[in-house]
Amino acid sequence: MANNVGGAIAADLAQIRAQAAALNIALPQAPYDGPETQATGSTTTGSSFAERMRQAVDGVNQQDHAAGQQMAAVDSGQSDDLVGAMLTSQQASLSFSMLMQVRNKVVTAVEDLVKLPI
Template identity: 55%
Template sequence: MKIELSSPMLQAMLGTRAGMVPGVAEQAEASAGPGFAQTMKSAIDQVDAQQHAASDKTAAVESGQSDDLIGAMLSSQEAGLSFSMMMQVRNKLMSAFDDIIKMQV
């Protein structure tokens, strides 16, 4: 017999029991949104895009196609700061992972 998830109360009750009821965990994961790995990949892609844009602006200034030196420098600094922040987040994550691995169970 299949249970119809028609009432919001029943959905909320099943959502809290997602770890105990087979099949509900997959439904809860599907509606949870993007996961941690997808979020990190998106952040890395954004930093990469900023670095490519800064490189393109710098190349345009160097070749004489553009005279926006200030824009190229600001873009380069922004890309550098974004990369630095991404590395700090990576270092914090690795430190937290190391702490979890070293925990006594």
């Protein structure tokens, strides 16, 4: 039965990749390559969740610094691009909010896992 489910998942994944290729969308490589990967416990090479979260935090931090620099330039009179500064500030704010939502979901998921009976 595990082979049937694994085969169905692999077929669905191949179909999704084919549709994404037709739409010219690049999908990240999933860590799931079939039942043999799960049975051996090995994972494919790629970024871990912690690395991706660190990259996301760094990206949000860079956006915040860029927004701060643009706002400081407008405040000091070095730039007249108030609209651009406000847009950058709002983008940084939305990115931070999204990052906090992801963090909250991860914390909730970990708490749910801790509560699972063994």
